[in-house]
Amino acid sequence: MSAALITATTTSRCLHAADGASDDPGREIRIGLIGCGGRGTGAINDSLTINDKVRLVAMADIDRSKCERTLAGMSRRHGSKVDVKPSRIHVGLDGYKEVLSDPEVDLVLIASPPGFHPSHTLQATRAGKHVFCEKPSCVDPAGYRICLEAHAEAVRRQTAIVTGTQYRRQVNYVGAVEQIRDGAIGEIIGAQSRYCSNGIWYKNRKEGVSDTQYQLDNWMHFTWLAGDQICEQAVHNIDTMNWVMGAVPQTAFGSGGRFTRPDDSEMWDSMSIDYVYPGDRVLSFMCRQIPGTKGDNGNVIYGSKGIAFIGAGSSGSRIVDRDGNEIWSMKGSIADAYKQEHKDLVDSIRAGQPIVEFRQTAESSLTAVMGRVAAYTGQEVSWEFVSEQSKLDLFPPHLDWNGDLPEPACAVPGKTKLI
The missing domain is CATH 3.30.360.10 (Dihydrodipicolinate Reductase; domain 2)
Structure with missing residues (x-):
């Protein structure tokens, strides 16, 4: 990637929805939530709080009890803005796929663990969904390249990707x-x-x-x-x-x-x-x-x-x-900023000018x-190496719910290799 391109993608000011009248100001935006832990619950609460004519219609998590707790809490707070039928609560490693394939879902909020963010976002854009993805966008260079692909796909499809970097809207x-x-x-x-x-x-x-x-x-x-x-x-x-x-x-x-x-x-x-x-x-x-x-x-x-x-x-x-x-x-107010990112996202969708900011957050990630790699290895690391040359890919090649994973391995500078 050229230095000129890097600068061009990082110097933009706060990415608010475009000014002007909405193409469809009355359109209801139907939301699916992927990841119902603390951050996912916070994200959907912020979106339902700040936006009119939005509705939570689908959920996914590896733990059904998290879906049920979030659903109960959001129903108490937001009433008719929450309408999740039992058939639209999806559980397990592949539960998110059911949300992405649901034709009733316009927008997905992705709050799964960060290692899943690149692939979940790319699959969501390929499914034609608008996306809110929590930070960080990636945890390794392989994930970064997937993020760039997802950003380009969203631009091509004219779908939104807003990320959980609320300070850019504070x-x-x-x-x-x-x-x-x-x-x-x-x-x-x-x-x-x-x-x-x-x-x-x-x-x-x-x-x-x-x-x-x-x-x-x-x-x-x-x-x-x-x-x-x-x-x-x-x-x-x-x-x-x-x-x-x-x-x-x-x-x-x-x-x-x-x-x-x-x-x-x-x-x-x-x-x-x-x-x-x-x-x-x-x-x-x-x-x-x-x-x-x-x-x-x-x-x-x-x-x-x-x-x-x-x-x-x-x-x-x-x-x-x-x-x-x-x-x-x-x-x-950081509380206001958390909400503003969701308002900007929904406003941009309704205006027909969707925000796409995944590249910026991927660069920061x-x-x-x-x-981290510089500290773990004890080496000086360049942007050129980590963005273009590194082969580091931390995601398990075969992830099985009942399967084994390698023993935890703490990095030791001088022994941990630069990959």
């Missing part, structure tokens, strides 16, 4: 990026970004379950499913920095380790990555999940004339000059992968 993030673009801090010199928090959930293995069943239940802790913290969680900050920089980084060099994870978890506790962007602009990036440690989540961009602070959550943004005087600030 007003204080949009405002800060506009200020930076307009020269408020001068030329960008470098940046610092941290996603440091305490522990993360873990589920003990139940008696009698297969490797596949256990890993899917405990998906956060397996790299083929989650991509480690840097992909699954910290990709929000990486996406923000790609947006600010207007490009993907050229190289990544990093380190990290594990101290507190359970024995069968493949996750590291922390990673520290130096990303070098075009123009020799260095992003010092850190993510960490260690109980009892100090949390810090946000982004700082250093410019020749000032400094921009873009806080995570609803902490707002501000810009100071080189003397520390505040020259701009803006508040923002691969940037996270690039940092």
Whole structure:
């Protein structure tokens, strides 16, 4: 991929639905939900809350009880916006296929574990569905290439793909990026970004379950499913920095380790990555999940004339000059941003101008992968290598619900190979 093309796909501003009258403002959008865990439940609640004339009509998950809990909760909150017949609740590894083949479904919300996002989204676009896909878009280079195929397919079919990168629709993030673009801090010199928090959930293995069943239940802790913290969680900050920089980084060099994870978890506790962007602009990036440690989540961009602070959550943004005087600030609500991405998606469908942003989020997801691979192997990793040359494909070639999977293998720098 040429550098010019990379820049062109990453410099776009917040992707809102086009202005103008809708081609069919009264059209009901019928939604299918794939993945009924916490994030899937949050996504469908946001969509039903912010949008008029939408209806949940189908669901899929490997666990029927999750479908039933989500259905009960959404029915209580949203009444007639929820109409899921028992025949449209699908269970098992292939349950999502039933949602994609359902002619009554216009839009699918994909909140399966991240390792499934590339293939689920590509199959959804091939089925002619509009898509909302949670972040990250991919957890390895093989998945990234599938994402590019899905993006191109959606453009060809004129169907939407919106992703769960809500900060691109949060007003204080949009405002800060506009200020930076307009020269408020001068030329960008470098940046610092941290996603440091305490522990993360873990589920003990139940008696009698297969490797596949256990890993899917405990998906956060397996790299083929989650991509480690840097992909699954910290990709929000990486996406923000790609947006600010207007490009993907050229190289990544990093380190990290594990101290507190359970024995069968493949996750590291922390990673520290130096990303070098075009123009020799260095992003010092850190993510960490260690109980009892100090949390810090946000982004700082250093410019020749000032400094921009873009806080995570609803902490707002501000810009100071080189003397520390505040020259701009803006508040923002992450709850509103979560809803806005779903409104923009539905508005774009009704306007006949569907948003397609899968490539942008795939680039940010691969940037996270690039940092993880650099830390895991102890090598410097280039964008050219990870996007074009790497053969890394973490998804099991034969996934069987009752089958075996390889023993968890934690990366060891110097021993883990660059593939």
